[in-house]
Amino acid sequence: MSLGSPIVKEYFRSDRLPHIWCPGCGHGVIMRGVVMAIDNLKLDKKKVCVVSGIGCSSRASGYMDFNTLHTTHGRALAFATGVKLANPELEVIVVTGDGDCTAIGGNHFIHAARRNIDITTIIFNNKIYGMTGGQYSPATPLHEVGTTAPYGTVDPDFDICKLAVGAGSSYVARSTAYHANQLIKYIQKGIENKGFSVIEAISGCPTYYGRKNKKGDAVDLMNYYKDNALDIKAAEKLPEDKKVGKFLTGEFHHEAKPEYVSEYMKIVEKVQKERSENE
Amino acid sequence: MEQEQKKKKNLKTIREWCKGCGICVAFCPVKVLELENEKVKVLDYDKCTRCGLCELRCPDLAIYLEEDQNE
Numbered sequence: 133m134s135l136g137s138p139i140v141k142e143y144f145r146s147d148r149l150p151h152i153w154c155p156g157c158g159h160g161v162i163m164r165g166v167v168m169a170i171d172n173l174k175l176d177k178k179k180v181c182v183v184s185g186i187g188c189s190s191r192a193s194g195y196m197d198f199n200t201l202h203t204t205h206g207r208a209l210a211f212a213t214g215v216k217l218a219n220p221e222l223e224v225i226v227v228t229g230d231g232d233c234t235a236i237g238g239n240h241f242i243h244a245a246r247r248n249i250d251i252t253t254i255i256f257n258n259k260i261y262g263m264t265g266g267q268y269s270p271a272t273p274l275h276e277v278g279t280t281a282p283y284g285t286v287d288p289d290f291d292i293c294k295l296a297v298g299a300g301s302s303y304v305a306r307s308t309a310y311h312a313n314q315l316i317k318y319i320q321k322g323i324e325n326k327g328f329s330v331i332e333a334i335s336g337c338p339t340y341y342g343r344k345n346k347k348g349d350a351v352d353l354m355n356y357y358k359d360n361a362l363d364i365k366a367a368e369k370l371p372e373d374k375k376v377g378k379f380l381t382g383e384f385h386h387e388a389k390p391e392y393v394s395e396y397m398k399i400v401e402k403v404q405k406e407r408s409e410n411e
Numbered sequence: 412m413e414q415e416q417k418k419k420k421n422l423k424t425i426r427e428w429c430k431g432c433g434i435c436v437a438f439c440p441v442k443v444l445e446l447e448n449e450k451v452k453v454l455d456y457d458k459c460t461r462c463g464l465c466e467l468r469c470p471d472l473a474i475y476l477e478e479d480q481n482e
Contacts, residue, residue, distance in 0.1 A: 160470030
């Protein structure tokens, strides 16, 4: 008999569990959050396609029992765009990491956002390259340490949500592995949004990020996110000195605008109609 | 009534999947969990309120609530 909760039995390949992630890695919490969002929305499993790239985060597609596609580094969104255009009826969900999405796949990311294609992207942001040994990523905060920045990075980090909004995404939100219920709610709203949705999920990496930056173990990282996450609406009312050292969570952007697959299909229909009229 | 319904749920753990990170122990509101030999152990099933926060934040899907199959 397979192990696990009713949710695990329904939506996970439990013969693949336990997963390979380190003790206390936030990725497991976020992966469960994606599945809970799908369960809450009562989506048909056969109509969901989970696409991932390369890295710790991208292992998630192997554990989740949907149509899944584990692709090449940074290219999850490129494959997902193909999947969505070929099968617009599928609910396409991309699971990717901070490095996979904003470094190696940075171009795919901004262009998927610009097109506003109906894909929900969940970025598992552990602020470091975990799988390859703790190199700093575009999301590693300035002056923090990675194996490739032993004295601290001099590269300012991306604000992934601002990047996503600037590039044209129609739904953008950020939460953390600690705030798992809020995260599930944002993923649900992202899936429901017809357009490109980005949910940045801050994940604790105790093995590399936590240890190298002396931020403690899994529980310490969870407590850090608990104590330092500041809701964007609450932040608007706070004086600047109360925001020092905090990071913003919440819904940053939500707008209705033309979606790529629909617009593409309109062109196809228009040209087909014109051609049939000319024949 | 609500409490009775909650009590019908069983709190279960999977030793083989638990990696002993301690997140469930740290964030249990009624402190009924502990680590024993780096694996989660439920200290007091009666005190557990079945709030489900352990299941929500367990990265390893190793602790969960389930309706009692025997009733």
